[in-house]
Amino acid sequence: MEKKSFTFNEIKQKLVNYCVYQDRCHAEVEQKMREFLLIDEAKEEIMLYLLKENYLNEERFTRSYIRGKFYIKHWGKNKIKINLKQKQISEKLINKCFDEIDDADYEKTIKKAFEDYYSKQKGLKEYQKKSKTIKYLMSKGFEYEKINDIFD
Structure with missing residues (x-):
């Protein structure tokens, strides 16, 4: 399949849209960036932009993930924790965010x-x-x- 080439700003906008559609964690954004052939400096610049503009917020992601998996899917804390760790979320942040569950x-x-x-x-x-x-x-x-x- 032919890879369509995008300008830096088009790629940046695509990643903004990716984060706006649903809360994402760093690992998901990094995975998404692999679809585009970007040099490390460009990746870093986009990552910093997403963080600075609050499109990417690991705590917000973790909190919404915990709420969804518990209140919608009825998962227990162990399963939620394992899945968040696979997304490279730190144990410290996970434990801090478990207060989302009453x-x-x-x-x-x-x-x-x-x-x-x-x-x-x-x-x-x-x-x-x-x-x-x-x-x-x-x-x-x-x-x-x-x-x-x-x-x-």
Whole structure:
């Protein structure tokens, strides 16, 4: 496929649009830049521009990512953390932004996921239902200690 060539300003505008459409992290913007054959100085200049003009804001990205994955996808903190780390977000920033999730909402979500899944387990012994449900909730990213609290 023929690579269309763009001017520096066209590329810069494309990356602004990319960030405006949805919050992005640095790693995503760097990945997107690879589509364009840019020298390092140009990449750096665009990156600084995006940061300076607040098109790119790692904390805002992290907060909106956490809200979306929890409130829409119902992921637990472990799964959210793993996915953010893959996007090269620091553990410190992730932990700072977890206050986006209300503790009461978190517990309610675990309970609801537990009840929904548990009630669908038919023809199993009690301990099998329990262990399948724990496995399921852990795969959704909920912490073992929090899941165990439900049984108490």
